[in-house]
Amino acid sequence: MKHQPRIAVIGSANIDLVTYTDQFPRPGETIFGREFSLGFGGKGANQAVAARLCGAEVAMVARVGDDLFGPANIQNFAARGVNTSRVLPTPGVSSGVAPIFVDSLGQNRILVVKGANDRLSPADVDAAAAVLEGADFLVMQLEVPLETVYYALRFARQHGIRSILNPAPGQALDLAQVAHADYVIPNETEAEALAGMPVHNLEDARACAQKLLDGGVRRVIVTLGANGALCAAPDGMTHVPAFPVQPVDTTGAGDAFIGSLACFLAEGFAEMDAIARANLYAALSTLGAGTQKSFVTRQRLDAEWAVRGA
Numbered sequence: 001m002k003h004q005p006r007i008a009v010i011g012s013a014n015i016d017l018v019t020y021t022d023q024f025p026r027p028g029e030t031i032f033g034r035e036f037s038l039g040f041g042g043k044g045a046n047q048a049v050a051a052r053l054c055g056a057e058v059a060m061v062a063r064v065g066d067d068l069f070g071p072a073n074i075q076n077f078a079a080r081g082v083n084t085s086r087v088l089p090t091p092g093v094s095s096g097v098a099p100i101f102v103d104s105l106g107q108n109r110i111l112v113v114k115g116a117n118d119r120l121s122p123a124d125v126d127a128a129a130a131v132l133e134g135a136d137f138l139v140m141q142l143e144v145p146l147e148t149v150y151y152a153l154r155f156a157r158q159h160g161i162r163s164i165l166n167p168a169p170g171q172a173l174d175l176a177q178v179a180h181a182d183y184v185i186p187n188e189t190e191a192e193a194l195a196g197m198p199v200h201n202l203e204d205a206r207a208c209a210q211k212l213l214d215g216g217v218r219r220v221i222v223t224l225g226a227n228g229a230l231c232a233a234p235d236g237m238t239h240v241p242a243f244p245v246q247p248v249d250t251t252g253a254g255d256a257f258i259g260s261l262a263c264f265l266a267e268g269f270a271e272m273d274a275i276a277r278a279n280l281y282a283a284l285s286t287l288g289a290g291t292q293k294s295f296v297t298r299q300r301l302d303a304e305w306a307v308r309g310a
């Protein structure tokens, strides 16, 4: 490793309740699902764990609920070596949970109940200043209040820390606030919500990224699943192809991409190299069931990269 990166994630921690099924019940109907799995999730937590598995020193800024999932989440971070000093138990509120349905093609449908994540405040960001200030990158998503995300983006800019915004789940945002981020990384659905135009293919992604750049966004990486990623900056756009795989479960692949990318960029890899490595890390995560459970170690990534990266 060139230099040990330091990443801080300000975001959500959920418990994922994953049901594997090919059919969905109609109103009033009961049907059987194939399998069930309980796991740690939340876009913020997933990105923190991915960055950690890739070798970064990681601090998490989050809120967990007043239920059995709260301490379990903190224990999970600690067991993975993530700094939990700013993961705050929050009285009188549930933890974030995500019922997730995965079909036989590995595609997911996710419903998030934000719970304690919705209590993460700008004051929590300020209170975490000591752990944030030494970071190479601050990483944020949208499962916590928008006010907090915008505040954290301004905090990063004021403190000269590079930032990544994953605008997920997709929603319309204030582009003037989003423009504080060094990287904005949506998938197709999230890009569509952000730019207000459909994104179904690479050409759409180019047009959408151009609209976001014209709106003041600094750099955009649109993740395109099996089509890889499009990196767009004022000086041009580059498509970075994906590594073909037969996915079992794509849940959390976007988080795997973002967490690993933050690590690789902070480590000093050139941008396109970092994106290609993050593409492989995300692809490998789809080969296992579950969210964090399917994320691989740096050792496994490097071994795969040695074979497939060239």
Ligand code: RIB
Binding pocket: 012, 014, 015, 016, 040, 041, 042, 043, 046, 097, 098, 110, 112, 143, 251, 252, 253, 254, 255, 291
């Ligand atoms: O991106 C996948 C994640 O979205 C899941 O872990 C779920 O908790 C939701 O946050």
